[in-house]
């Protein structure tokens with residue numbers, strides 16, 4: 001029982017996490033799964049299976065047949081998509097997590113579940129948002145992520161399942177695109193800068209949010225699962241951040257590399273309201289202290305690396 005299964009492997013995080021897990025633990029040790037057939041490297045470099053993570057029986061069969069000891073449960077609906085169809089977001093996010101936790105409980109697996117800065121709401125302190133604080137999310141995405149954190153804690157306390165997770169900020173990457181989040185602007189801006197020299201941003205120039213470059217997000221997912229259990233006071237889920245960005249700051253950084261780049265603002269009120277309800281800067285001291293979290297990339301090194309890959 002020592003293989004690793006990843007749900008939502010074709011998504012923004014999964015498509016970077018799976019290759020790294022395969023490098024570390026071996027190609028045949030990592031079973032990538034997704035609800036859609038993938039044509040990418042992920043489907044070819046190791047075992048890939050179609051899997052609907054809301055189907056507990058199917059998850060159970062995959063875990064049993066591949067002798068899985070750790071599940072990275074990444075399949076989820078993000079914030080902006082969730083507001084378009086909140087019932088669908090609730091159903092997918094909660095029923096898949098519940099299915100994975102039940103399988104983990106009966107088959108003795110550990111579970112990693114990504115949570116998000118979306119668990120916070122407008123009543124939360126905005127600057128240096130503490131690990132343990134007021135949590136009253138106003139999006140369906142945030143509600144499912146907060147309920148998910150509590151459910152994971154419950155499965156640990158009640159059934160002894162080794163559940164762990166982190167609250168990711170916006171993730172910036174050049175692999176698979178993000179699937180309908182409020183922080184997607186920080187990825188879109190790079191593609192538009194390289195392709196068109198111009199970006200129309202759906203958030204206002206001063207909207208500040210926590211962000212992280214994908215290599216740090218991948219390292220965090222692996223490090224928290226490898227951390228010594230006894231050192232963990234928190235489990236679900238650790239605040240994590242690497243940088244705080246506004247569209248104005250990131251466009252100025254991109255202009256250092258592409259001087260002709262321009263940005264305009266065409267604000268989407270739904271995503272602006274979501275962003276305004278989230279913190280400006282979260283405090284990730286608990287992750288630093290309990291399992292040694294430390295990001296490698298800041299705005300300068302991330303921008304240079306992103307543009308290097310996209311050009």
Ligand code: SER
Pocket residue numbers: 078079080115116117118141168169170171180181182183184
């Ligand atoms: N990136 C996510 C979103 O914007 C937040 O976790 O929905």
